[in-house]
Amino acid sequence: MVPLKESYLQILACPMCKSHLIQKGDTLYCADCNNSYPIEDGIPNLLPKKVSTEFSDSMNLWNKRYSSEGPELDEPYQNSYIIDNLKHINRFWASDRKGFFLEAGCGTANVSRFFSREGRRVVGIDFSMNALKKAKAAFNNERLDFLFVCCDIRNLPFRNDVFEFIYAGGSIEHFEDTKSSVAEFRRTLKPGGKLTALVPVISLSMLTYGMLYGNLPAVPGFFNIAKFVHHRLLKGKFAIYGYEKSFTVGQITNIFENGGLNNIETGYYDSYYEIKMFKSEFLKNICKKLLKHRLFWPMIYVNGEK
Ligand SMILES: [Zn+2]
Structure with missing residues (x-):
């Protein structure tokens, strides 16, 4: 058993009642509601005890994608995608960066890894334990500090007012209930903290x-x-x-507004998009140009502040 750092225990909360958790061996206990949660391989598993079929189907799918037999993680296109993620975050994360950075739906936590190298305090969450185990191995390789938590994005196991910046790149669209995850982001953001989400937008490409x-x-x-x-x-x-x-731009803006976020801003997410449909470079280039046109936008960013 490895004790979790005190600074990490302080930000964790029982997903059921949001009270403090206490570590005893490889288990986290909630003194308020008596629930207990296992720590698997150093990663707290704070998933709800019962999940819907839809949730478990998606979770199994992602666990399979991240199983050791699954496809390798660093496919070449992912590097360009990650560089664009970092550029995007650097544009909006303007504070002194001393607070916690949350990567929501982190997968193998490639984005957090860059920030951890800079000495930032990073937290990665995902519902795929397999993804988090891979992330942990990569961080350990570089002796980087981290907290990874397996949980449900709609019911975050963190105390209020914890994060300085939340990055949700391609995560909230994977759940029917988008409102709850946005509300949970707001609850766990520090006052003045910022959130940026990347989501697919309804366009000709998506249709x-x-x-x-x-x-x-x-x-x-x-x-x-x-x-x-x-x-x-x-x-x-x-x-x-x-x-x-x-989503339409209007729909996702409404969800952010109703979730109590301020200074909401949306825009085209300019990034490397992998085109699998054509082999020809010529056709790929035409597609890439078209994607910049509003009618074809694949993804947008949505920012908000608490
Ligand atoms: Zn509890």
């Missing part, structure tokens, strides 16, 4: 290409049909990222 891979555009009526086809009829066979929806 064609995205939908082939299981994206569900949040258009009333149409959404339920797409969900039925992908998750009932096809049993998620083509939904390579599990459950995933796309």
Whole structure:
């Protein structure tokens, strides 16, 4: 058993009642509601005891993707994607960076790894324990400091007012209930803290290409049909990222506003997008140019402040 650092124990909370947790061996206990949670391989598992089928289906899918037999993590396109993530965060994370940085839906925590190298205090969360184990191995290799927590993004196991900056790159769209995750981000942000999320936006790309891979555009009526086809009829066979929806700019802005965030800002997320549809470089380049046009935008960023 390895004791969690005191500074980490202080920010963790029971996901059920949000009280402090106490570590005894490889278990975290909540003195208030008597729930206990295991620490697996140094990673607190604060997932709810019971999860919906939809949640466990997605979780299993991502655990499979991150299993040791699964595809290797550092596919070449991911490097460009991570560099763009860092550029984006650096644009908006303007404070002295002494507080905690949360990477929500961190996977193997590639973004956090860069910030940890700079000496920032990083926390990575994901519902895939396999992803977090890979992240941990990579951090240990470089002797970097970290806290990884396996949990549900809609019910964060952290105290109030903890994070200086939250980065949710491609995570909140994987749950039907987007409002709860945004509300939880607000609760756990420090006053003045910032949040940036990257989400798929409803556009011609999403309505064609995205939908082939299981994206569900949040258009009333149409959404339920797409969900039925992908998750009932096809049993998620083509939904390579599990459950995933796309929003209009108005919808996601409303969710942020209703979640109590201030200074909301949205815009095209200019990044490297992998084009799998064509082999020809010529066609790939045309696609890349088209993606910058509003009609074809694949993703947008949404920022908010507490
Ligand atoms: Zn509790």
